[in-house]
Amino acid sequence: MRNLYNSTKKLIVLGAASFLVLGACSDEYLEEVTYGEVSPSEMTKVENVEKAIISTYSVLNGQIDGSSNAYNSPASNWSFGDVVSDDCYKGGGGTGDQNQIHQMELYNTAPTTYDVERKWMALYEGVKRSNEAMKLLIASEDFDTELKTQRMAELRFLRGHYYFELKKIYNRIPYIDETAETVEDYARSNTEFTSEELWAKIEADFQAAYEVLPETQEEVGRPTNLAAMAYLAKTYVFQGKWQEAYDATTEVMGGSYGLLDDFQSVFLPENDNSKEIIFAVQYSVNDGQSSNYNGSIGDRLSAPGGPYYSQYGFHRPSQNLVNAFKTDANGLPVQDNVNVSETDNVDPRLDVTIGRPGIPYKDLDIIYEDSWARDLATYGPFAPKKRIVSANSPYHVLVWPYVNALNYYIIRYAEVLLWRAEAAVELGNLEEARSLVNQVRERAANSSYVKTLDGSSDAANYNISTYDTEWTDTQTARDLVRLESRLELAMEGHRFFNLVRWGVAKETIDAYLEVEKTRRTHLTNASFSSGKNEYWPIPQEYIDSVEDGTVTQNEGY
Known part of the structure; x- marks a missing residue:
């Protein structure tokens, strides 16, 4: 799938409100249609709103363009959740193969690390698609009322998922909801909300989804109330x-x-x-x-x-x-x-x-x-x-x-x-x-x-x-x-994220490295810094793109 984006803010918006992502179905490329080419009445037709909703599901796998490098933004978090834990090594053809993941394994991640940027971009693409589909759904006059309520609940579930992933990986994140209208609306401070307030917003999406979603779904892949x-x-x-x-x-x-x-x-x-x-x-x-x-x-x-x-x-x-x-x-x-x-x-x-x-x-x-x-x-x-x-x-x-x-x-x-x-x-x-x-x-x-x-x-x-x-x-x-x-x-x-939330990441990884360095020399320079390596850095390109300077880098980077 192609992505059209504003070059100065691509890490969060990939075009934000400047286009609508539409697709024929969940297993076809999604076509991007600018507002200038499609009338509002066409965009809010039931079939096109459904396509926008499907497009929100379609980026769950971390694939956001026509290349094959979703392994830099994997849904499974194999690099973000396993390689940086005591469970796994990067592997591949030596430390120079996907060296940026090797640096992640050594806890030497930087704000310019490609995977850090790519994961951020993929998750905010999910947020953006959720928000855009919500707006189209609200504006659609022909949508069946009961189904419209259910689809809105699905979108809130999906947005909750994307924000949950962002919160556990980057911790301090910008929060943008469906009221965003322009690219600039997506260029927000990552300290506007406290950690507690961010969690409350994520909880609210899942709670709202729970109250509406059915017990079972005819189409696999759509979430249930449970x-x-x-x-x-x-x-x-x-x-x-x-x-x-x-x-x-x-x-x-x-x-x-x-x-x-x-x-x-x-x-x-x-x-x-x-x-x-x-x-x-x-x-x-x-x-x-x-x-x-x-x-x-x-x-x-x-x-x-x-x-x-x-x-x-x-x-x-x-x-x-x-x-x-x-x-x-x-x-x-x-x-x-x-x-x-x-x-x-x-x-x-x-x-x-x-x-x-x-x-x-x-x-x-x-x-x-x-x-x-x-x-x-x-x-x-x-x-x-x-x-x-x-x-x-x-x-x-x-x-x-x-x-x-x-x-x-x-x-x-x-x-x-x-x-x-x-x-x-x-x-x-x-x-x-x-x-x-x-x-x-x-x-x-x-x-x-x-x-x-x-x-x-x-x-x-x-x-x-x-x-x-x-x-x-x-x-x-x-x-x-x-x-x-x-x-x-x-x-x-899941392993690394569990270690962090348990508050034992430093002690567990230090104990792991003490022994594992005697087994695997590629870990010789690995060193976990408490207060830093629990979370990934905010991508530097995003920091630079928010012109009012309100984005704060995570501690230690």
């Missing part, structure tokens, strides 16, 4: 509003969502919209879209190599993450950060999540080998696996750009259970927290395990059990819930 409530719970969790988070998760857990029986099955494209998936970015391939840009374009560099995949080799699991899956004789986490050996017991989710030498990879009837790993000497032998689609699947594209149709799950039910467990701990309900964590672990225990190639036995010593001893210490309970979140959600782009 999806809005789940997202509202997420805003509460990020603010430490534990009673509100507890109450919100109560409602979500009382609905139709739930855990799938099998952990591996969650990450199959054919189960993309199962009962476990509360809201997701919808991907598709072989749908007529040029270059399969409706596929997982932001994650295309994760291809693990070997005989079936391109060897881009990015998003590589850390040794620390692999070690986190080790268990003892009772099936409980060990957490000694000693490298896993062939004889060690491990959580069965390890070999669903990570490609390890000696373990079969997907259903390809092949053993993963360390030779698959690009730049083995730098980044080690491990590969992503959980969100890689089998090369045998019709949902995987075997040619460039090597994408798949596995949706990106923004919120899934297991995460809601773990938020609820966090809230329960903070409210003093330690036994409830234990029960919730045990639900997640029990599902893992009862799932199908990775087998040897001949199917005669488990591929490793899988051993996982529930916590059967009463939880009586708050800090221990808190640590165990956080650990379960890491294990369950590994490689899904």
